[in-house]
Amino acid sequence: MFENKENRTELSSLGEFGLIDHLASFVELKNSESVKGIGDDAAVINNEGDATVVSTDMLVEGVHFDLTFQPLKHLGFKAVAVNLSDIYAMNAIPKQIVVAVALSNRFSLEAIEELYEGIQMACDKYSVDLVGGDTTTSTAGLVISITAIGRAKKEDIVYRSGANVGDLICVSGDLGGAYVGLQLLEREKRIFLENPKIQPDLSNADYILERQLKPEPRRDIIEKLKQAKVHPTSMIDVSDGLSSEVMHLCKQSGTGCTLYEDKFPIDPQTFEKAREFHLDPTVCALSGGEDYELLFTIKQDDYEKIRMHLDISIVGHMVAKEEGLHLVDKSGNQVKLEAQGWKAF
Amino acid sequence: MFENKENRTELSSLGEFGLIDHLASFVELKNSESVKGIGDDAAVINNEGDATVVSTDMLVEGVHFDLTFQPLKHLGFKAVAVNLSDIYAMNAIPKQIVVAVALSNRFSLEAIEELYEGIQMACDKYSVDLVGGDTTTSTAGLVISITAIGRAKKEDIVYRSGANVGDLICVSGDLGGAYVGLQLLEREKRIFLENPKIQPDLSNADYILERQLKPEPRRDIIEKLKQAKVHPTSMIDVSDGLSSEVMHLCKQSGTGCTLYEDKFPIDPQTFEKAREFHLDPTVCALSGGEDYELLFTIKQDDYEKIRMHLDISIVGHMVAKEEGLHLVDKSGNQVKLEAQGWKAF
Numbered sequence: 001m002f003e004n005k006e007n008r009t010e011l012s013s014l015g016e017f018g019l020i021d022h023l024a025s026f027v028e029l030k031n032s033e034s035v036k037g038i039g040d041d042a043a044v045i046n047n048e049g050d051a052t053v054v055s056t057d058m059l060v061e062g063v064h065f066d067l068t069f070q071p072l073k074h075l076g077f078k079a080v081a082v083n084l085s086d087i088y089a090m091n092a093i094p095k096q097i098v099v100a101v102a103l104s105n106r107f108s109l110e111a112i113e114e115l116y117e118g119i120q121m122a123c124d125k126y127s128v129d130l131v132g133g134d135t136t137t138s139t140a141g142l143v144i145s146i147t148a149i150g151r152a153k154k155e156d157i158v159y160r161s162g163a164n165v166g167d168l169i170c171v172s173g174d175l176g177g178a179y180v181g182l183q184l185l186e187r188e189k190r191i192f193l194e195n196p197k198i199q200p201d202l203s204n205a206d207y208i209l210e211r212q213l214k215p216e217p218r219r220d221i222i223e224k225l226k227q228a229k230v231h232p233t234s235m236i237d238v239s240d241g242l243s244s245e246v247m248h249l250c251k252q253s254g255t256g257c258t259l260y261e262d263k264f265p266i267d268p269q270t271f272e273k274a275r276e277f278h279l280d281p282t283v284c285a286l287s288g289g290e291d292y293e294l295l296f297t298i299k300q301d302d303y304e305k306i307r308m309h310l311d312i313s314i315v316g317h318m319v320a321k322e323e324g325l326h327l328v329d330k331s332g333n334q335v336k337l338e339a340q341g342w343k344a345f
Numbered sequence: 346m347f348e349n350k351e352n353r354t355e356l357s358s359l360g361e362f363g364l365i366d367h368l369a370s371f372v373e374l375k376n377s378e379s380v381k382g383i384g385d386d387a388a389v390i391n392n393e394g395d396a397t398v399v400s401t402d403m404l405v406e407g408v409h410f411d412l413t414f415q416p417l418k419h420l421g422f423k424a425v426a427v428n429l430s431d432i433y434a435m436n437a438i439p440k441q442i443v444v445a446v447a448l449s450n451r452f453s454l455e456a457i458e459e460l461y462e463g464i465q466m467a468c469d470k471y472s473v474d475l476v477g478g479d480t481t482t483s484t485a486g487l488v489i490s491i492t493a494i495g496r497a498k499k500e501d502i503v504y505r506s507g508a509n510v511g512d513l514i515c516v517s518g519d520l521g522g523a524y525v526g527l528q529l530l531e532r533e534k535r536i537f538l539e540n541p542k543i544q545p546d547l548s549n550a551d552y553i554l555e556r557q558l559k560p561e562p563r564r565d566i567i568e569k570l571k572q573a574k575v576h577p578t579s580m581i582d583v584s585d586g587l588s589s590e591v592m593h594l595c596k597q598s599g600t601g602c603t604l605y606e607d608k609f610p611i612d613p614q615t616f617e618k619a620r621e622f623h624l625d626p627t628v629c630a631l632s633g634g635e636d637y638e639l640l641f642t643i644k645q646d647d648y649e650k651i652r653m654h655l656d657i658s659i660v661g662h663m664v665a666k667e668e669g670l671h672l673v674d675k676s677g678n679q680v681k682l683e684a685q686g687w688k689a690f
Contacts, residue, residue: 008453008454009454010454012450013454022454029474029476031440031472031473034440036476043443043476045397045440045494047393047394047395047496048392048393049393050393052390052392052494054477054492055443056444057445057479058446058447058479058481058490060447060481061484063447063483095376095378095390096378096390096399098399100402100490100492102403102405105355108353108355109354109358109367110353131381131388132401134402134403134490136403136405136408137405137408138405139405139407140484141485143403143447143483143490145445147399147443147445149390149397149494
């Protein structure tokens with residue numbers, strides 16, 4: 001105690017994924033019920049019969065959200081939504097959440113009620129029970145940590161590791177909107193701080209603002225795939241951007257991939273506003289993050305079953321590991337995919 | 346957005362338990378598998394056959410721990426221990442944990458490794474698997490949020506609400522040590538900050554320091570009660586002090602209680618060091634907190650089965666609700682028990 005450490009490796013030298021891999025190397029599973037530990041969207045626990053699927057996420061004020069433009073009710077909704085998204089990404093159904101919140105006396109009861117109203121709204125919408133939690137003091141900002149618990153038949157669970165060469169790479173909804181929405185909010189905040197008399201200009205941006213402030217996890221996609229009798233071979237949710245997520249699928253499945261820029265689903269509003277910010281919409285889709293769409297692979301034989309589903313786009317296919325990870329751009333040039341996920345440190 | 350709230354109720358006007366009750370009133374369970382939600386040490390989820398028991402706790406730097414005297418390895422161990430304690434307090438066996446950590450770049454990789462070594466030590470000792478988590482950035486201090494998942498046969502689970510009039514009130518181990526240990530650490534920190542050349546005087550205090558820095562959840566008590574075929578009627582772990590915990594049991598069981606000061610288990614070192622700080626050892630036991638012992642009630646008929654168990658003390662009995670909650674002090678005076686749990690706000 002009362003000592004300083006000599007030996008020091010900066011966390012920035014590892015990055016978030018490096019740190020997770022490093023910490024995971026210490027971990028060894030002991031209980032036969034622990035089917036899957038670190039390394040997917042959620043852990044899988046076998047309870048004889050159905051499996052339990054568990055995922056946790058922590059949101060920190062000033063890092064993951066900014067209360068100047070994020071209403072607390074939306075924040076509560078989003079905090080639940082991002083956790084449920086992880087459970088859906090295992091092809092499981094979320095059933096319960098526990099919520100731990102640290103807050104300072106800067107927050108009034110009314111403020112906390114708003115936060116919990118948002119949490120409850122998400123619980124109602126996705127038929128999830130809030131079954132426990134912890135409420136404690138923070139010395140500075142607000143911290144929200146949610147653990148979601150879901151259920152699935154063991155044989156229904158979809159891991160990141162099941163993709164095969166030739167599988168089609170699919171993504172739900174559209175990409176890049178949440179990131180462009182954040183750029184808009186941050187610009188208007190800067191203007192507001194410089195001159196509080198100027199009203200924020202958020203016109204013609206409803207869609208991208210909602211993508212940023214109140215994302216909806218894709219339960220509907222899970223349900224539709226089930227109805228269509230399509231069992232994805234691998235799946236992950238898009239929290240850090242398409243590029244980072246497809247790399248996870250390839251790494252864990254032992255494959256490479258080819259993505260086609262002209263197949264990327266980008267909403268017209270995302271496209272237009274990205275241009276306004278001199279951003280490349282494709283880069284927003286690849287590296288923006290926070291879209292909470294589902295990225296998954298299917299067997300080529302299943303193509304006909306989902307072909308007419310307007311809210312699923314086929315953006316590429318899996319290739320042999322040795323062929324590497326590439327993007328074919330609109331000019332037909334093949335460029336190497338680079339990791340550009342959200343950098344935590 | 347960009348707005349201020351007019352209406353404001355200070356959180357301090359409710360206190361932690363008031364806030365929890367208030368927030369719980371918004372919550373309604375929808376899934377039949379959610380057997381027990383907010384309001385006990387852990388939630389209970391029915392998975393056909395065995396039940397799943399879930400508990401979550403958040404530790405915030407500067408509120409729950411002080412890294413000047415808490416080694417990170419001990420902190421990791423303690424963060425797990427306090428969660429497992431909640432699972433044992435349901436008479437369940439912890440099986441998995443997920444760990445979310447927010448940290449700033451003030452921490453090096455070596456520091457985080459120490460933290461996770463402590464987490465892993467606790468996992469190894471209690472045969473628990475770390476199955477997932479989240480690692481993210483913090484703008485200021487370290488925040489650790491752990492969710493523990495346990496299993497139990499449904500009929501074995503012990504709630505806070507099952508005590509009856511006449512039941513004996515039992516507590517494991519001894520009380521007040523963790524609080525007195527904290528007083529000692531804080532005194533030595535003050536001295537050290539005033540004059541860094543003075544070495545901390547922590548002699549003859551090993552036991553209370555360990556109680557504060559590295560508490561051990563009482564799996565052994567759960568196992569021994571099972572062997573002795575004693576099924577507690579109600580149970581809770583002592584995190585906020587005996588007074589606060591016995592109030593929870595009485596409130597949820599609809600009883601009153603009488604505690605006897607001369608029956609309180611207090612270690613000689615706790616007693617001696619408390620006196621050194623001009624603290625009443627009884628008050629430390631009643632209101633100190635962080636002992637992580639088990640407080641439980643048993644039927645009078647079970648008395649013979651645990652009578653010879655040296656690590657369980659009978660400290661009182663349940664009475665009718667109308668008789669209220671009282672402490673009989675060493676002079677034989679009956680005084681009303683007051684809520685003096687840890688105040689979060």
